[in-house]
Amino acid sequence: xxxxxxxxxxxxxxxxxxxxxxxxxxxxxxxxxxxxxxxxxxxxxxxxxxxxxxxxxxxxxxxxxxxxxxxxxxxxxxxxxxxxxxxxxxxxxxxxxxxxxx
Numbered sequence: 001x002x003x004x005x006x007x008x009x010x011x012x013x014x015x016x017x018x019x020x021x022x023x024x025x026x027x028x029x030x031x032x033x034x035x036x037x038x039x040x041x042x043x044x045x046x047x048x049x050x051x052x053x054x055x056x057x058x059x060x061x062x063x064x065x066x067x068x069x070x071x072x073x074x075x076x077x078x079x080x081x082x083x084x085x086x087x088x089x090x091x092x093x094x095x096x097x098x099x100x101x102x
Contacts, residue, residue, distance in 0.1 A: 017049060018072065020060070035064055035099075038089045044074060046092050059087050 016032040029048035037043075044064040051057025061083070062074035077083045 015052075018046065020046070022073070030060065033059065034090065034093050036089060036093045038086060043086050043089070044079075045063070045093075059090070061090060 009072050020028045022031055029049045031052050033047055035044045035046040042064040044062050046060045047057050065073045
């Protein structure tokens with residue numbers, strides 16, 4: 001999926017849902033878990049709506065930007081080292097959020 005646009009929908013007032021258009025033409029509704037910075041770039045973490053309550057659901061990580069109208073644009077993270085660093089940063093973001101909830 002290269003720089004695919006995604007479209008917002010409201011699942012409920014607390015969740016932001018984006019519909020991903022996959023390479024095979026199918027779509028998947030995903031809940032935004034986090035948008036976070038790393039090395040002067042923004043990244044987004046998503047999970048499929050049907051897996052949102054599962055502790056072992058899929059998590060999708062993408063580069064994140066917005067067009068001039070504020071619509072989100074996702075891009076694949078193609079570099080393995082960058083992807084590993086983004087995974088580590090997302091883990092840190094999750095740990096920070098868990099700590100703040102306590």
